[in-house]
Amino acid sequence: xxxxxxxxxxYAISVGxxxxxxxxxxxxxxxxxxxxRFSQNKIDINKQWQSDRIELMVVVEGNQVAxxxxxxxxxxYIKDRVEAQIKFAHNMTPSPFFQGxxxxxxxxxxxxxHYDSKIDEYKEKxxxxxxxxxxxxxxxGAKRVAGSFLFGKNSYYLSSSAGPSGSFKNTFYNLTVRAFxxxxxxxxxxxxxxxxxxxxxxxxxxxxxxxxxxSKMHSNAKQAEAGKYDIIMSPAVAANVIGTIVSDANPLMIxxxxxxxxxxxxxxxxxxxxxxxxxxxxxxxxxxxxxxxxGTPRSSTSIFTEGVLKSFIHNTTxxxxxxxxxxxxxxxxxxxxxxxxxxxxxxxxxxNNGDHSFDELLETSRKTIYVTCNWxxxxxxxxxxxxxxxxxDAAFIVENGELSTPIKNFRISDxxxxxxxxxxAMGNDRVQVQWWEVRVPTWLPTMRIKDCRVTTATQ
Numbered sequence: 001x002x003x004x005x006x007x008x009x010x011y012a013i014s015v016g017x018x019x020x021x022x023x024x025x026x027x028x029x030x031x032x033x034x035x036x037r038f039s040q041n042k043i044d045i046n047k048q049w050q051s052d053r054i055e056l057m058v059v060v061e062g063n064q065v066a067x068x069x070x071x072x073x074x075x076x077y078i079k080d081r082v083e084a085q086i087k088f089a090h091n092m093t094p095s096p097f098f099q100g101x102x103x104x105x106x107x108x109x110x111x112x113x114h115y116d117s118k119i120d121e122y123k124e125k126x127x128x129x130x131x132x133x134x135x136x137x138x139x140x141g142a143k144r145v146a147g148s149f150l151f152g153k154n155s156y157y158l159s160s161s162a163g164p165s166g167s168f169k170n171t172f173y174n175l176t177v178r179a180f181x182x183x184x185x186x187x188x189x190x191x192x193x194x195x196x197x198x199x200x201x202x203x204x205x206x207x208x209x210x211x212x213x214x215s216k217m218h219s220n221a222k223q224a225e226a227g228k229y230d231i232i233m234s235p236a237v238a239a240n241v242i243g244t245i246v247s248d249a250n251p252l253m254i255x256x257x258x259x260x261x262x263x264x265x266x267x268x269x270x271x272x273x274x275x276x277x278x279x280x281x282x283x284x285x286x287x288x289x290x291x292x293x294x295g296t297p298r299s300s301t302s303i304f305t306e307g308v309l310k311s312f313i314h315n316t317t318x319x320x321x322x323x324x325x326x327x328x329x330x331x332x333x334x335x336x337x338x339x340x341x342x343x344x345x346x347x348x349x350x351x352n353n354g355d356h357s358f359d360e361l362l363e364t365s366r367k368t369i370y371v372t373c374n375w376x377x378x379x380x381x382x383x384x385x386x387x388x389x390x391x392x393d394a395a396f397i398v399e400n401g402e403l404s405t406p407i408k409n410f411r412i413s414d415x416x417x418x419x420x421x422x423x424x425a426m427g428n429d430r431v432q433v434q435w436w437e438v439r440v441p442t443w444l445p446t447m448r449i450k451d452c453r454v455t456t457a458t459q
Contacts, residue, residue, distance in 0.1 A: 005029070005072065005155075008074075008078055009026050009157055010159055011075050011078055012024075012056060012072075012078050012082050013026055013159050015078065015079050016082055016161065019082075019086050021060050021086055022061070022062065023058070023059040025293070025294070026054055026057070026158070026160070027156060027293060027332075028052075028054050028156070028158075029052070029053045029055075029154060029155065030052050030053075030155045031051045031152060031153070032154075033051065033150065033151075033152040034046075034126065034150065034152050035047055035048075035150050036127060036148070037147075037149075038130060038145065038149075039144075039145075040146070041145050042134070043130060043131070046126075046127060052072055053069055053070075053071060053072075054069065054070060054071075054072050054078075055067070055332055056068055056081075056085060057332070058082075058086050059098065060089045060090055061094070064090065064092045064093070064094055064095065065095045065098050066088045067332055067341065067342065068081070068085050095341070097252070097342070097343060098317055098341075098342065099317040099321055100317060101160065101294055101316055102164050102294035102295050102326065103164075105164045105295065106295065106296070108166060108291055108297050110168070110290065111168055113283055114284070114288060115153070115170055116171040116196045119152070119153045119198075121198075122197045125198075126197070129201065129204060130149055133145075133149075133175070133177060134208070136208040136209045136212065137190075137209065137211050138212060139209075140210075140212030141212045141213055141215060141216030141217075142181070142188070142212035142215050142216070143181050143182055144180040145177065145178070145180075145208070146177075146180070149175045149176075150174045150175075151171070151173040152171065153170070153171045153172075154170050155169040156289070158293070162295075164291070164296075165295065166291055166295060168289055168290050168291075170288075170289075171197065172193070173194060173200060173204075174193040174286075174434060175190075175193065175204055175208075176189070176190075176191055176436075177189065177191075177211040178211060178393070179211035179214070181215055181219050185408050186215055186220075186221065186406075187215050187394065188210065188212065188214025188215035188218060188393050189210075189236070189372060190206075190207030190209070190210040190211035191435055192206070192207040193286060193433070193435070194432065195285075196284075214372055215393075215394065217406060218393070218408075220406065221395075221408040222405055222407055222408070223407070223456070224407040224409060224454065224456055225454075225456065226454055226456045227367065228454070229452055229454050230366045230369075230452065231412065232361050232362070232368060232370040232398065232446060232447070232449075233448075234372045235431050235433050235444055235445060236373055236437075236438070237372070237373065237374045238446070239444055240374055240377055240389070240433075240437050240438050241377065241389060242416065242423070242444070243349050243438065243440070243442040244377075244416060245261075245269075245420050246278060246349045247346055247440065249303045249312045250313055250343075250345075250346070251312055251321065251344060259383075260385045260416075261309060261312075265309055265310075266308065266309065266310075267308065267309055268308045269420055269421060270307035270420045270421060271421075271423055272307045273306075273354075273426065274304060274420075274423055275352040276302075276304040276349065276350065277300050277302050277303060277350050278301045278327070278346050278348070278349060278350075279300040279347065279350045280292070280299060280300070280327075280329065280348065281299065282347070282350055282441075282443065284432065285347070285350075285443070286434050286441040287346075287347040287348045288347070288348060289347075291328065292326075292328045292329060292330040293331050293342065294315060294316055294326070296328040296330060298328040301313055301327045301329075313327050313344045313345075313346060314326050314344050315330030315331075315342065317343075318344055329346070329347060330343070330345075331343065331344075331345035333345055346440045347440075347441075348442075348443060349440055349443065350442075350443040351426075351442075352426075352430075353426070353445055354428050354430075354445045355428055356427050356428060357427070358427055358429065358446060361427055362401045362402060364401075366450075369398065369407065369454070370398055371391045371395045372394045372395065373393040374392060374412070374437070375389070376389065376390045377389040377437070384417070385415045385416035385417045386414070386415050387413070387414070387416060388411050388413040388455075389411065389412050390411055391410060391411075391412065394406065410455065411454065411455045412453070413454070413455045414452050418451075418452075419449045419452065422449050422451055423449055424448045424450045426445050426446070427446035428445060430443055
């Protein structure tokens, strides 16, 4: 962490205290990000940028709250920003979403395995790594390759007038590869993400090879037929669909009437071989940190145990409201029209690994489709979890235990609660998924879901 960021955040906290606020809490961050974008089998953009940021929460009059963020300059600028935020807080209506902050300064263990000590050198290696990925995709059958590779490092410093403080740092990488044939519909996708770029060569090239291989297999795809199918969802698809159920285990969503789980505590909603935790300390997790925005230590919370809903995630406020302990899930979240609130937020959603190989998942006598990628997931109702999503890239009919006819132009239109209850089998290939269709890092394997409704444009 740049000492300037730390000293400027400490100064911001002191300005708040001098103005007699009830609480002032801040997170200072310094990020160095790198992006390589590529298309038509070559690198188009290779850039680096640094971002310094301070996020502040001010509380006055008991529960009038204002949260803001800015790029720090000097003490005079920070003083003006803090005093303006305090004035804004005095004009706010009392917030029903604030009932206290963490006040204990906990001793937390430093993170291990989340910072690549050679990250600065990786900037020179990364273009050749991406060229290797492009070659891998082409050699695996692609005609054209495109995508994006992000990597970098972050440093964070937390300070609070309530007591907690601390710092941590991490690195990350995230690759999305799409491969194409001459025909527009024949495409494949590969994803890879994690914390340590150096040493991730195998994961990156395997993702590129998968994209190239699937694009070739998807040539001459046929129009899908509407009906009921078992669907084998790749981890990317399962994360985007099944993984969203955990976001409903959130008291804020329940209070807002946007959770499907509000009245289902203690119910069995999935088969007994399904276990799901929210783990803020998941090794290698892209949302792992030693503490949350309040300074509460992260933890692992069992959301579903043997298919039964067991727990919700909490920060200090929702813990006080629901007579529960904070699970260390506090965060600043967008609340519409540019405003933010402090509320519980999922960290790393972690499903248990299954015990079936991919070939075993293909061994089914029912009508089955394998879907590798999906975009544009939209909900008709968050309460009933009725939704639809568009499979993109490679998808196949499964026949006689093998991937058979490639198909296109269909939607999955069903209820996620139905999918969750109808998990038929889980693969042994659990990976971490995060990309623009899956914002919350989600760890899960390939899944086979019974009786899914498929619709088509020609229906």
